[in-house]
Amino acid sequence: MALVDGGDLVVKALKREGVDVIFTLCGGHVQAIYDACLDEGVRVIDVRHEQAAGHAAEGWSRATRRCGVAVVTAGPGVTDCVTAIANAYMNRSPMLVIGGRSPLNRFEMGALQEMDHLELLRPITKWARCVYETKRIPEYIATAFRHAMSGRPGPAFLEIPSDVLFQKVEEAEVYFPERYRPTGRKYPDPRLVREAAQLLARAERPLVMAGSQTYWDEAHEELRQFIEKLQAPVFLNGMGRGSIHQEHPLFFSRTRRLALTKCDVALVIGTPLDFRLAYGKRFSPECQLIQVDLDPTELGRNRDFTLAIEGDAKATLQMLLAELEGRTFRHDEWLQGLRQEEEKIKAQRAEWENSDRVPIHPLRLCKELAAFVDENTIVVGDGGDIVNLAAQVLPINHPGQWYDPGPFGTLGVGTGFCMALSCVHPGKRILMVNGDGTFGLNGFEFDTFVRFNMPVVSVVGNDRQWGQITVGQKMMYGKERVVASLLGDNARYDLVVAGLGGHGEFVTEPQQIRPALERAFASGKPACVNVIIDQEPPGIHGGYDFM
Structure with a gap:
């Protein structure tokens, strides 16, 4: 024994x-x-x-x-x-x-x-x-x-x-349980799916908003088939990012606010109507809202629905596709209007993405990062404004390619996420986009990266402040009353990482970004690329809504 x-x-x-x-x-x-x-x-x-x-x-x-x-x-x-x-x-x-x-x-x-x-x-x-x-x-x-x-x-x-x-x-x-939890999918009520399909079939300006449950339920392929069948624009948030390739003609990201106010039927699948969707208030009162969620307590929270479906995202999309089989839909005018607005916003940002100004404009930093992110790169966002901008600019084209804190807005998640990804995907390049405030929370985990040979590369958008807070303070109280939100001038986070056994790069000019990234990844070590960026970049509003 x-x-x-x-x-x-x-x-x-x-x-x-x-x-x-x-x-x-x-x-x-x-x-x-x-x-x-x-x-x-x-x-x-x-x-x-x-x-x-x-x-x-x-x-x-x-x-x-x-x-x-x-x-x-x-x-x-x-x-x-x-x-x-x-x-x-x-x-x-x-x-x-x-x-x-x-x-x-x-x-x-x-x-x-x-x-x-x-x-x-x-x-x-x-x-x-x-x-x-x-x-x-x-x-x-x-x-x-x-x-x-x-x-x-x-x-x-x-x-x-x-x-x-x-x-x-x-x-x-000792008793070791063998079969102790269900593993099947939760299929929705067929009657409700049929009603949802009828609403969507009659829509003139349909919209799909897909969130993290799409990722957890491995529903990205069904999501692609569904938007192509319905010819509806899709917007993604949370872990749903990457479910649809950004080059897909039905993928949209810059016109979400406009689209939510103009759509006549919206399918919101696997994302709550929380602050990210303005608590559902951004949809027009006339919009017919179809909510799909595995958690029935999310259905109808903050806004009345037209139809609510409790169920797995993959199973629900499969059943919707079956209901729409044999039918053809065209929404050219709706799609063309949104695409024109997307291109207009993209053109407006081009000035700052290509700017040579010093301190570096954060959109220029994001453009350089976007050119560096390939299909073998996983991006972890851990910060405030710099992560919000990175989410809009970086090419995230595969499920599980983007990680951020989520709706709780916890800063400091990045190093933990990166060490997990290093364990699960040792052959992937892992890029962590940090704010300088965030680096101070769990930055000493670079010691963990060094000890376990995890070559994570952190790019710190260093604006010497808790930027999302200073924006609000300046708006509410004036520049002279900014308090408790400023950080050390040009702090050398790169030297901290080098001192822990990693590789450090200090960047102050736009032309230095790409070579610094290349050296960081080529080092084979955990690395920090510390980029000094503009505290008040033109063309960027920044901040967040905490009221």
């Missing part, structure tokens, strides 16, 4: 879910899990801050469409991970966080790093529990995965007291 401890049981259960890497910052309460990883061949990526471990677990989830895992120690280890858990919750990203806990026989005695994690985490997880018996660890892990991956996906949290984790039991006496 073989004796195993709780750490062995944790890792054996994780491997049954295809988990081949965990992200962690070392802690005594959970070290039995690390030891088991050595035996089971599970990679351990140890970071410099638990927040990065949590973001990495979410990044792994996004990259694999499975459930990433972070392991953190008790007390401050768990609390340091809270922001990452909340971000995953808002993004509907499945994730399992395993947290240490003081031993059962020391509960409420003031043990080291003792606290009630469950009450803290219940509002931002789908499931949060403590396991009290070593033999039941695999059962609890299976339950955590079931909650994280079923219905509306999201994070789960499992707390394991240290005496439960370190205790040894007979492996033969």
